[in-house]
Amino acid sequence: MQSDWLFIALFLLIVAAFPGVPILLAGILGPRRPNSIKNSVYECGIETVGNTWIQFRIQYYIFGLTFLVFDVELVFLFPWAVAFNSLSLFGVIAGILFILILFIELLAAWRKGVLEWV
Amino acid sequence: MALSQIIFLVIAAATLVAALLVVISRNLVHSALWLIATLFGVAIFYGFLSAGFFAVAQVVIYIGAIAILFIFSVMLTRRLMQDNSPQINRGWPLALLLAILFFGGVLGMYNTWPEFAAMAPEMAAEANPLEQLGLALVSPNAYVLPFELASILLVAAMIGAIYLAWEKK
């Protein structure tokens, strides 16, 4: 098993290098003539107006938070699913209770209008 | 020194440097990015300890969800994302002394624990750690109560999200 993780570690290094080397190469090969108009930030072809921050809507954060809750739940469920053969009925019901609590929570959030985009 | 030890020291040093940069960086988003590097280092440590599941779970939850939430919330603060106040205040010698004392104390306390320098016990070859973990999570004399309480905790987090959306309205 150690060699499997070794593969992943080496693969990580290689996969970080594989796009990096062509990007560096292209940087060397390509022309480099920056001027202020080319380098200016693109805003539909006109000059930038205002600071570069946007009206941050709370919806982004809410979707991220909902995703976090379900993500943690799912990570808990993976070992439960793997150990399914040796689980007693109690174990299966405990897992299903876990999922059910979050299912009801999703429905409650839906009712309260959390999952809207507007 | 074995090769694995050298690699471990290098990664440990990198993680510590990244953790330091989280606190030192002036730009908030840079801090968040260094935090991601630190969390990734921790995931690699889990891999060293042959806890593959935790390494991957760390990446999924911390880097995939929590770090993204950090970046979102950093961008939610509408003030300037650059912190131009002086980095070091006048009480820094006392702070340094306290930090060293604290670290030394904790290290000394750990030294009195006999298992501090012990190696992890070798698991039986056919023991499937994932299956053991799954069994432990739902067996009544192990961790089923914290398991269910965790789901209630997640419900509490969702209620936080509901509250946020409520406020907006």
Add this chain to the structure above:
Amino acid sequence: MSFLTDPINAIADWLESLLLSLGLTSQAVTILMTLLGAIVVGSFGLMLVIFLIWVERKVYARIQDRLGPNRVGPWGILQTFPDMIKIFTKEYITPIGADKVPYNLAPILSVSAVLLAWAVIPFASTVVGSDINVGVLYIVAVGAIGTLGIILAGWSSNNKYALLGAFRTVAQMVSYEVPMVLALLIPVLLARSMGVNSIVQSQQVWYILLAPIAAFFFFITSIAETGRAPFDLLEAESEIIAGYQTEYSGLKFGMFFVGEFLHAFTISALTVTLFLGGWRGPWSEQVPLLGTAYFFIKTFIVYFIVLWVRISLPRLRIDQMLNFNWKFLTPIALVMLMATAVLEKILSTWLPTLRLTDSGVILIRTITHLGLNVLVAAGVIYLLRSYTIRREKVGQPRPLAVAPEPPASVLE
């Protein structure tokens, strides 16, 4: 003979004995062989993209009743090479105020995240990059790194439209990860293992027959994760220019492009591995090369379906996308998971008492799971239809204005 049936392992064994005879320690040989394996898998993924770009352009063109590239080489098969050379020599235009390190890191992260998933996909029964026992969660983790690359790209471009595009992209990708991981849990439950090769090996019946809803959801959510149509609001060329990729030029943009194509192929490979039996087929255990052939045939068929979906369906709005995800996919996936767990428990307690043969067990398992899926699908369709009927009654047109009847005395 073994070279013909299993060339990759034969070459690996020969190379290993060569290196050992050269006097290297066995640890160094392991590291070297692993490094070589990693390089082979990585370059294979990247080389495949060259072919995939041609396939996509030709298939698009033919579906749209035009020819596609046909000048450079027979059937235009060499078209990608001049395009690559062109994009190599373009200038990198870095916008003013861009944050250098995240700006340059983002395309690398984007491609790396996709390439990393190839480490755990089994190409044959004996050819797999890394057979870790947490393969499925590893795939999810790798997807999360891709999301990170996008947010880096959007933020570091110093362009509010790129940032907006990045936020919406991340909101979409992050939302669609929930039903994707739920759909991934069902093969893990059926196979009782998180290792990808174990899931393939336990698919005596393809999991698409045991869990069609899960397969369908995984397919749809993976397409949404890639950011392809019909979920491609975020790089909709007519709306938000190129979204988070606006300020990228030259090969950095090329890398995002490569990452997207490779991602589409990777999700086809994953769907095939987890739901369509991977390398399984007649005689694929004895002759691993045949397993690889089956794998690629199935993957290209699924890839063709992905392309077909892209070119046929109109684009969804972001609120439609997110509603679809949170109000349709996630509840149904949760219900499916619970129902599958209950059914599996019932089967595993009752089936040993019936004392059937192996194939009898498989048959009963398939029929019961398929029945469960059909039942859940029917229930969902019934719920949707009852909701629609109610809406239709509400939306009946009312008469706007009716001239009053003149009183009878006037008519006389």
